[in-house]
Amino acid sequence: MLFNSLDFAIFLPIVFILYWFVFGKNLRAQNILLVLASYLFYGWWDWRFLFLILFSTVVDYGVGLALQREQRQARRKLFLLVSIVVNIGLLGFFKYYNFFLDSFVDAFSLFGSSFTVNRLHVILPVGISFYTFQTLSYTIDVYRRKMQPTRDFVAFTAFVSFFPQLVAGPIERATNLLPQFFKKRTFHRDQAVIGIKQIVWGLFKKLVIADNCAQYANEIFNNYESYSSLTLVLGVVYFTFQVYGDFSGYSDIAIGTARLFNFRLSVNFRYPFFSRSMAEFWRRWHITLMSWFRDYVYIPLGGSRHGKLLQARNVLIVFVLCGLWHGASWNFVVWGLLYGFFFMPSIFRTVNIHSFKNVTPRSLPSLRAFFEMSLVFAGIAFGLVFFRTPTLADAFAYLGKIAEFSVYQGMLGIYRYAFEMLPLLLLLLWWEWYNRNKEFPLFSAKPEYLRTGLVILFIVCLGNFEELKQFFYFKF
Incomplete structure (x- = not known):
């Protein structure tokens, strides 16, 4: 869904009215609404993208809790590595697989060797570079003990998928955006x-x-x-x-x-x-x-x-x-x-x-x-x-x-x-x-x-x- 489209011009007022005038007194209901609206917004391009962002969300949510429970540094590094490998691995597969494959083939051709490989026809998920860096900031900051992980899965999901900045930023830090999902929000006309x-x-x-x-x-x-x-x-x-x-x-x-x-x-x-x-x-x-x-x-x-x-x-x-x-x-x-x-x-x-x-x-x-x-x-x-x-x-x-x-x-x-x-x-x-x-x-x-x-x-x-x-x- 594009910001400059008629779809968004209809979508935004509906979410705004529900958010303030139906669920305005219930913080958790507001967060659930934002998750549903964000997933609708993102799935508007291709519903299959939703499984990818949900998987990344679940992994980093779990890694955050594991980092909080574990005190042994070696184990904490291992948990952080899981988050990095999963996030960068997904980004690398969807965005860079064919690039590195072609570069590998071209490198061998310089030495007189030639062979063919099967390129993958993959669709680049919209905004994957943005939300990958956003979730990585969460696990890295939890690992560094700059913030406490959240146990509220709804709030964390809303943080990862927040539709205004989901597909092209700004790339928000968890230390800035995530706490805002726990604060009571009231409507201010100004x-x-x-x-x-x-x-x-x-x-x-x-x-x-x-x-x-x-x-x-x-x-x-x-x-x-x-x-x-x-x-x-x-x-x-x-x-x-x-x-x-x-x-x-x-x-x-x-x-x-x-x-x-x-x-x-x-x-x-x-x-x-x-x-x-x-x-x-x-x-x-x-x-x-x-x-x-x-x-x-x-x-x-x-x-x-x-x-x-x-x-x-x-x-x-x-x-x-x-x-x-x-x-x-x-x-x-x-x-x-x-x-x-x-x-x-x-x-x-x-x-x-x-x-x-x-x-x-x-x-x-x-x-x-x-x-x-x-x-x-x-x-x-x-x-x-x-x-x-x-x-x-x-x-x-x-x-x-x-x-x-x-x-x-x-x-x-x-x-x-x-x-x-x-x-x-x-x-x-x-x-x-x-x-x-x-x-x-x-x-x-x-x-x-x-x-x-x-x-x-x-x-x-x-x-x-x-x-x-x-x-x-x-x-x-």
């Missing part, structure tokens, strides 16, 4: 209004920014041989904003939807295009994923405790894993490595993660700040070529075509796209810059109803409603 406004803002970024940019980016990337260097650069810009509008828009809708039920989810994006270094960018983009890798991979590897060279190694490992998390392709491995190398300068100098606040109260950034933001944007956009193209050969061919510095080829067929979308993208950047110290832009601007109505008018007038487009990150 929170509901904030949630609706955040949903509206997320739909604006999805329907107006992402879907329209996708239309142009797809045209350019799918026919890159026919266009000029300038047009290909434009395609990269459109794809960069497509990914941002799509994914941050999903996060806004998820956070806003959770607010309707009096839950607070983690912020996943903090105006990343105003970052002045790669280190700052990755503290503002997909925050919950990068913080997960920081706490459960980077720090256990040693973090920055053993010198710059080992720190650089740890950063590269994290980015390669981050690339593989996104997809089973060498494109994603190269994408991760590339961003890892882009990150290297930040290791050897101090980075202020709140640097865009340094230019306030200026209405515009300083020339230096603008140059640094542009450099970071260019690096991110350059790497996204590997993210968008189907093969490494296509990625290098696309970049090679840009390097030709041709201007006029194909421009008659594509120039109008700049005039249709670029002013809207500049408007988005200006609006985010104007509200850069707020959690999201619709919180602060006045008058309240006028600004929300204006955004809704933009959605109705400029939204891409030609076909129902699923969110880009559902494939991960």
Whole structure:
């Protein structure tokens, strides 16, 4: 079930009314309703996915209780290993089996040996990368004694399957989200209004920014041989904003939807295009994923405790894993490595993660700040070529075509796209810059109803409603 679908527009009010006005005085009934609603929401794609998420839930629920009862460290490590093997094993099978199988065959072909293997035709369960990391955070934190495991299976199931953030995040930590299922929740009109406004803002970024940019980016990337260097650069810009509008828009809708039920989810994006270094960018983009890798991979590897060279190694490992998390392709491995190398300068100098606040109260950034933001944007956009193209050969061919510095080829067929979308993208950047110290832009601007109505008018007038487009990150 898509957030931008008629199905969800019917589903959400029904769940909301039942949650507050039928079961509003019974916490357990509310949690049961959330489980049933979440399983309906998830099973809308394919009912077979429900068995997978239920199996993962049962395993980690049992591991958590076993870790609480067991005091012997060797046994506790064994229980944790069970959780890791089951979760990563399922993720690896559904997402990476064919990738590693093909890589194995290709490796042997380099030495003159050739043989055929049977590839499996498996359906990638929607959101498996997200809820796998979410349940792993629970067992790891219980193992580390950072939290007590829950004995309430309903609450734990609701935590794993909570429908607003189930399929594309934010990746919630058990220490943040799970306790909220045990607190009495009462309806607050102000929170509901904030949630609706955040949903509206997320739909604006999805329907107006992402879907329209996708239309142009797809045209350019799918026919890159026919266009000029300038047009290909434009395609990269459109794809960069497509990914941002799509994914941050999903996060806004998820956070806003959770607010309707009096839950607070983690912020996943903090105006990343105003970052002045790669280190700052990755503290503002997909925050919950990068913080997960920081706490459960980077720090256990040693973090920055053993010198710059080992720190650089740890950063590269994290980015390669981050690339593989996104997809089973060498494109994603190269994408991760590339961003890892882009990150290297930040290791050897101090980075202020709140640097865009340094230019306030200026209405515009300083020339230096603008140059640094542009450099970071260019690096991110350059790497996204590997993210968008189907093969490494296509990625290098696309970049090679840009390097030709041709201007006029194909421009008659594509120039109008700049005039249709670029002013809207500049408007988005200006609006985010104007509200850069707020959690999201619709919180602060006045008058309240006028600004929300204006955004809704933009959605109705400029939204891409030609076909129902699923969110880009559902494939991960």
